[in-house]
Amino acid sequence: MTYAVKEMFLTLQGEGVHSGRRAVFMRFAGCNLWTGREEDRRKAVCQFCDTDFVGTDGQGGGKFADAQALADAALAFWGTGEEGRYIVMTGGEPMLQVDDALIDALHAHGFIIAIESNGTIPAHPCIDWVCISPKAGSDVVQRSGNELKLVWPQPGRGHSIGDVEAMEGWAFDNLLIQPLDSADAAANMQAAIDLVMARPKWRLSLQSHKYLGLR
Ligand SMILES: C[S@@+](CC[C@H](N)C(=O)[O-])C[C@H]1O[C@@H](n2cnc3c(N)ncnc32)[C@H](O)[C@@H]1O
Numbered sequence: 001m002t003y004a005v006k007e008m009f010l011t012l013q014g015e016g017v018h019s020g021r022r023a024v025f026m027r028f029a030g031c032n033l034w035t036g037r038e039e040d041r042r043k044a045v046c047q048f049c050d051t052d053f054v055g056t057d058g059q060g061g062g063k064f065a066d067a068q069a070l071a072d073a074a075l076a077f078w079g080t081g082e083e084g085r086y087i088v089m090t091g092g093e094p095m096l097q098v099d100d101a102l103i104d105a106l107h108a109h110g111f112i113i114a115i116e117s118n119g120t121i122p123a124h125p126c127i128d129w130v131c132i133s134p135k136a137g138s139d140v141v142q143r144s145g146n147e148l149k150l151v152w153p154q155p156g157r158g159h160s161i162g163d164v165e166a167m168e169g170w171a172f173d174n175l176l177i178q179p180l181d182s183a184d185a186a187a188n189m190q191a192a193i194d195l196v197m198a199r200p201k202w203r204l205s206l207q208s209h210k211y212l213g214l215r
């Protein structure tokens with residue numbers, strides 16, 4: 001199978017439990033909750049996306065003919081050294097493209113594999129770190145994993161406190177609230193802090209790369 005990748009880069013994981021960790025980011029093109037075109041944003045299920053995932057024209061992006069070629073490219077971004085190889089598959093929605101062959105090829109290169117997914121498609125069972133970020137108005141089928149990272153508050157109909165309470169019953173090891181990055185960032189940050197103060201099962205996840213000037 002061929003893979004459409006928007007961009008690939010080496011950085012620090014900015015979000016979640018593994019924030020601060022050296023990681024190769026593999027950003028797949030395309031998403032099932034938004035076309036990625038600005039003119040479609042207001043009618044999309046997911047309307048607050050901070051990412052350009054359209055096409056394969058980013059740095060390190062392209063169409064890869066097979067899993068081996070893509071895994072080899074990821075390893076080149078990691079560089080030398082066998083220790084601590086860590087890759088984050090994101091997008092777009094990575095589970096539209098991730099398959100057995102890619103997981104096997106990345107594992108064969110010694111990568112620990114993490115995923116950032118919206119949870120509407122079951123996560124591949126051999127992924128080592130599953131982060132799910134639910135979107136209001138979508139059907140989250142992947143209700144277990146290592147971290148649930150809820151963007152808060154979500155614009156439009158959003159999630160209710162009842163939804164937050166229901167998510168506390170899902171099978172995640174870590175529950176994280178991530179402030180919505182938008183024009184109202186300061187108010188969103190306060191809303192996120194308020195939620196965590198009221199519900200101590202949750203912890204705050206900051207998009208630290210945006211404060212650090214990293215990708
Ligand atoms: C761009 S998404 C790609 C992966 C997948 N489609 C998903 O939504 O989880 C990566 C992460 O960024 C988060 N995110 C996207 N836009 C955001 C925003 N405006 N503010 C805060 N987090 C955002 C998503 O919820 C997700 O956790």
Ligand SMILES: Nc1nc2[nH]cc(C(=O)O)c2c(=O)[nH]1
Pocket residue numbers: 011012013014015025051090091116209214215
């Ligand atoms: N540094 C950095 N950390 C991230 N964690 C999740 C990201 C994503 O877009 O999925 C992301 C990203 O785009 N950059």
Ligand code: SF4
Pocket residue numbers: 031032033034046047048049050051053091092093118135
């Ligand atoms: S589901 Fe993820 S990639 Fe898709 S539009 Fe929403 S935040 Fe962006």
Ligand SMILES: [Mg+2]
Pocket residue numbers: 050051
């Ligand atoms: Mg991002």
